[in-house]
Amino acid sequence: MSVLVKGRVDGNLPVFTPAAAIDPQLVAAPGTIWAIRALVAVLVLGPVLVIWANATFGISRMLYLLVDFPGLAVFAYVAVGALVLARVPVVRRAAAGFALSGPVWPICLGTLAVSVIGVPLVYHGYALSMDEYMTRFQAAIFGSGQIAVVLPEEWRPFGRALYGGFTSYDATTGILTSNYRPGMAALYAAFDLGGIGPYTSAVLNAVAVGLVARVARQLYPGDSAAPVIAAVLLATSQQALAASLTSYAMSAHMCFNLLWLTLFLNDRLWSHALAALVGVATASLHQIHPHLFFAAPFLLTLLRPFRPGLVLLYGSVYLAGHAAVYAWDWVAFGRFVAEAAPPTLTAPVQAEAATAGIFSRVLAMFHLPSVEALATVTANVARMFGWQSAALVPLLVFAAPSIRRNRRLWILAASILLSLLPYPFLMPDQGHGWGYRYLHGLLGILVLLAVPGWRALGADRGYARTAVLCLLVFTPMVMIPFRGIQIERFVGPYASASEMLSxxxxxxxxxxxxxxxxxxxxxxxxxxxxxxxxxxxxxxxxxxxxxxxxxxxxxxxxxxxxxxxxxxxxxxxxxxxxxxxxxxxxxxxxxxxx
Incomplete structure (x- = not known):
């Protein structure tokens, strides 16, 4: 991380008691009290909803109890420690002369190094959840030069026991493939050609750090600190680093969304054409809807002022591309079943049975939001903030006035809010996941919204600035190692059990x-x-x-x-x-x- 620290540091630390450590007048400075309240809300809201409102269930609840609760407790200690340390004069003087500058590439390389080390050391190179396993499963099929395989006849009665319920499988013909979109598996297969398949997400996460810095330059021109603080916040996101150890499609979603956004903001015909193609590629990664909800607020800006050429460009590319993505089930599975199935069924019946399709699955999951569903989504949002840089929440609070005044930042915020919309209706809980993976593609947007908060912390907010800097430092020093230990302790036994079977x-x-x-x-x-x-x-x-x-x-x-x-x-x-x-x-x- 390229960080320049300016100013003299006095080595004489004052003696003080914890009770007198936080000066009420300093805490009451504009915005500071709200930043502290927001931190407390993040620490308290999720546990309260989980315990008293029955939010989350199944594996998600298990992870909340085993991983998130202890993580929030450590987060609380870190927050209190930052507030106390910020009162120390020598620390405050050091913070007053602190400036962020320099290139972003060392931050990207540092992020990549942490992830590359963490894949074998923390995650044991394992595909823990079925979502992660399906990426590697389909990548292996692609690596064999096929898009679907045929299970040997002797094993066909046991197909589900072999590969679980997340596959598209026909016991009669033995046709077998993943029932997810193919994009992430294709990326993994491409990386696997060089023997680095398990590090696919690590590379994509590091690229996302560089892309968020680029978008920060576009949104905040002339502010040399904006790219660096954006890169630091994303590089120290506990959730982003955790996902970079996995074969989930989440790091790819975040990376592709940021690539799409920088192309869109470039506002040239060629960059819009590339953005439209990136959007289709993003929709192919795992599920179709996350990119559409992310991009919708930005695409609506093309209507006022009306830009018919760009509307036609995005409309035509998205329509054709998303239709092709939706057709994947038929291309990879349905047509093979229809061709190989016994002639006792007519082709239309075979096709319908083979491709129940996304609409049937969506209708099966759809329900009107209940109190528990709303509580679960809220608890997961609180969980997400607990998995970011500890400095993110207060920086978002200090950024609030800038967000209210800036139309572009309003659009960023609308992208997050709109992306939350489907989950109370369809999937209130996520099952497996570190942080809140359903909004993982929006982590770069959260970081970009927080950047003005750093700009707002001038000399007149010395206490708040010092506390935020302490939170920035404590995240890689305390929170990230602690999360690594938590994840290893959860994943390790499953990896060991799989090795025991092998x-x-x-x-x-x-x-x-x-x-x-x-x-x-x-x-x-x-x-x-x-x-x-x-x-x-x-x-x-x-x-x-x-x-x-x-x-x-x-x-x-x-x-x-x-x-x-x-x-x-x-x-x-x-x-x-x-x-x-x-x-x-x-x-x-x-x-x-x-």
Whole structure:
């Protein structure tokens, strides 16, 4: 990080008591009290909603309790420490002479280095969630020169147990592919050609840091500090760094959104043409809707003053491109099933069965927002702020007057608000994720909105400026290492469990995902050539299928205690509706072991 610190520092620290550390007159300076209130709100709002309003559920709630609660507690200590330290005269004098300047590329390289180290050290190179696994799954298919594969006939009855419920799979024909859009998998496959597939998100996150600095130059011309503070805030985002260790599409969404925005703000015909293509590429990454909600407020500016040429350009490219993206299900899966399925079904019926499509899935998820859904989205937004640079929230508070006066910044804020709109109706909770991944593509926008807050912290706000600088420093010193430890402790046992299955001498190995909490995150098989030991999630198997496996192959099924010894949690019991199946499963496996 290229940071110049100017001014003399006196080494004599005063003696003071914590009770007298924060001068009320200093805290009451314009905007400072609101910044402190905003920090307190972030620390309190999420836990209150989770505990008393029943916000979040499933794995998301588990992560809130195990990861977010302790993280918010450390965040509180960091915030109090910054407020106390900012009262120390020597620190305040150092902050008064502090200036941000210099090139941004060292910040980008530093960000990349942290992520590259973190992929094996913190994340164990593992694909924890099914979303992450599907990226690697489809990338492996692309790497084999195909867009879908055919499962060998002997394994077709066990396809779901092999690859989970996030695949597009037809048991009759054996056609198998991911049911996500292909963009992130294609990027991963491209990086994998150079042997760096696991670092795809790390590279994209580092590029995003450079892009946010570029957009800051466009939004705040003449302000040499704007690109640096924007880059620092994004580089020290705990959520951005966490996502950079994964194969989620989130880092790609953020990077592509910032690329789109810098092209749009460049306001040349060629840059708008490129922006439209980038928009289509962004829609292909994972889900179609995030980019459309992000871009809509910016595209609406083309209507006043009316710019018909650009409206036609974006309209035509987006219409054709998004139609092609939507057609991916048919191209990658439906047409193969229609061609390979037995002639007992007519082609239209085959096609309809193969491509239930995005509209059916959306309608199945749609519901009017409930109090719990609204509380869940609010708790996730609070969670998101707890995963950013600790300085972001107060800087947003100090930036508020500038945001109110600046039309461009209003549009940035509208992009965030509009992007929140679908989630109370469709997906109030995110399942897995570090921070709030549904808004990950908007992290650069949050940072850009906070930049004027730094500009507002002049000499007349010495206490606030010092506190913000302390928060900027404490984030990489305290919060980021702490998050790394948290993530490793959660991911590590799942990676170890997957390795335990891979080390089995049996031909088939089963995961007891009825007893192991989120046990579906353990079996991992390549879609291109099954190799022993073949790992299956037994929750997708019938007792009869387990009997067939035992008759054909040597079968290993580690007991729940083996997973618990690795650090995984066990469910307290078996659901009543699964009790009979579970008893039959254990009876068959006991016979297998003899």
């Amino acid at each position: 080390a089995s001498k049996a031909e088939v190995v089963l995961t007891d995902s009825t007893r192991v909490t989120i046990g579906s995150d353990i079996p991992r098989n390549s879609p291109v050539g099954l190799r022993a030991p073949v790992a299956l999630d037994d929750a997708y198997l019938t007792v009869a299928q387990i009997e067939k496996l035992c008759a054909r192959y040597s079968v290993d099924a580690p007991k729940p205690e083996a997973f618990e010894a690795l650090g995984l949690f066990l469910n307290p019991g078996v659901w009543p509706e699964r009790a009979e199946w579970y008893a039959g499963r254990n009876r068959v496996l006991d016979g297998c072991r003899k």
